Amino acid sequence: MTEHDTLLRFIFKHTPMKGACVKLTTAWKSMRQYQKWPVCVTRLMGEMTAGSILLASSLKFEGSLIMQVQGDGPVRLAIVEVRNGLLVRATVKMNTNEELSDSMDMKALLNAHGRGRCAIMLDPKDRREGEPLYQGVVPLTGENIAQALMGYMEQSEQIHTKLWLAADENAVGGLMLQQMPDFGGKDENIKDDEESVNRIETLAATITDEELLGLSCQEVTHRLFWEEAPEYFEATEPKFACTCSxxxxxxxxxxxxxxxxxxxxxxxxxxxxxxxxxxxxxxxxxxxxxxxxxxxxxxxxx
CATH class of the missing domain: 3.90.1280.10 (HSP33 redox switch-like)
Incomplete structure (x- = not known):
């Protein structure tokens, strides 16, 4: 385990909040080794990779999570797959006749005419032959992948989720907070839900892209939540792994x-x-x- 490729999950005791932080450098370099993505597409795919790993880390099932975004701009289709063990791979299909600029955001790349779609598919390890995948599809919303995924979670899963994602050619970083939907709230030591949620989200919102890309997950969470004293789970290591041969x-x-x-x-x-x-x-x-x-x-x- 190295700090270069880490997923770190945590909870805030006596609150309904849980979170996760991801950082990739070595795995991200491996994912891009044979790819020739433009700068703006590299950023898009990196943010999708971070977001997909964070969502997969919050699920309790054996199988694969697949994030698929269909667009009506320069990018026709972008896919990230996270398999058991946090094994990740990604692909993108582009319209070759479209011009790209380094500053293009998700909306310009995927939702230029408002017809983009965001889908999350779950493929259980024990899925029987012919059994369909679980699939949730919503209109693509927001200016970036973080906003699109937050919109998906609110619309399709009704789970209050906050995401901060960043990516460049060298690193991928992300932070996720979720309000646990099955939280009982009967413990007398539990603080007011709305108050604790707002406080933790306000602290998280101070994170910058530079910190997500430059700091380790341990440094990010300590910098943001040192007063909240989150309880950490054992860190795990996302890895790039393609099934081709x-x-x-x-x-x-x-x-x-x-x-x-x-x-x-x-x-x-x-x-x-x-x-x-x-x-x-x-x-x-x-x-x-x-x-x-x-x-x-x-x-x-x-």
């Missing part, structure tokens, strides 16, 4: 067929397959294809 690409080429694969190589000089999520490219030449179809499971005639 050369073996999976080879299986796809087998489904395509030897004749078709060799024709692509004849036309293009090589056969390349790029993973949408990690951006890594697997390259096959004619010899690779011949060997692939000559391993006992070939389709070619003898």
């Amino acid at each position: 050369r073996e999976k690409v080879a299986a796809m080429i087998k489904n395509l067929g030897e004749v078709e694969a060799l024709q692509i190589i004849k036309d293009e000089g090589k056969l390349e397959v790029t993973c949408d999520f990690c951006g890594r490219t697997e390259t096959f030449n004619a010899e690779d294809i011949v060997n692939l179809f000559d391993d006992g499971s070939a389709e070619k005639n003898n």
